[in-house]
Amino acid sequence: MIVSEPSAEIAAWVGARIGVEFHPPYTTLAHVDRGRIIAGFVFNVWTGHDVEISLAAERLSLTLMRAVFDYVTRQLGCRRATCRTRADNSNAQKLLGRLGAEPEGRQRGYFGDCDGLLYGIIKEDFPYGLHAKGPEGA
Template sequence: MIVSEPREDIAAWVGGKIGVAFHPPFTAIAQVQGGRIIAGYVFNVWTEHDVEVSLAADRLSKTLMRAAFRYVVDQLGCRRATFRTRADNVPAQRALERLGARLEGRQRNYFGDCDALLYGILKEDFPYGLNTEGA
């Protein structure tokens, strides 16, 4: 089941997984299975055309990815989403690339003990978009 409330709980779960704390305003969605969160997105720093997206997952489904895409494009009206991941988190980098994100840069010591890699994904590059419903 995909849920968007309680968003503070989702943000705390995602933040705990990636080692950051989120401060309002933000929104969030998660996939819940067996009463527990298995994956979640937090959306913050909305700038009309772009939103910063944080993701954590024990298991990531196409259903949740499509829901996140719909939220970014349809609800927020954004043309792109920005992601940051730890430079030492190779599985997250691979997952972002599978989503259609492209590496755009590096932020030194962003996580304190590690650099961040900055990824961006454009509306037209998202492989699980509205036009791939049957994929």
């Protein structure tokens, strides 16, 4: 099941896994299986055309990725999303590439003990969005 509440619990779950603490305002989405969060997204720093996304996951479903795309583009009205990952997290870097994100920069010491890598994805490049639901797009 895809849920957006309780947002503080989802944000704490994501934050504990990626080593950050989130402070409102933010919104969240999570995939809950048998009462347990298995993937969570935190959306913050919304500018109208961009939103920062933080993610932690044990596994990701196509249903969740479509829900994230719909939320970012339809509900928030954004054309792009920004993501960061640790420079030493090769699994996250591969996942971001599979989602259509492009590397955009390095932030030295962003995570304290590790550099952060900055990725961006625009809606035309997101494989689970525009063309995933047919020729008319998402």
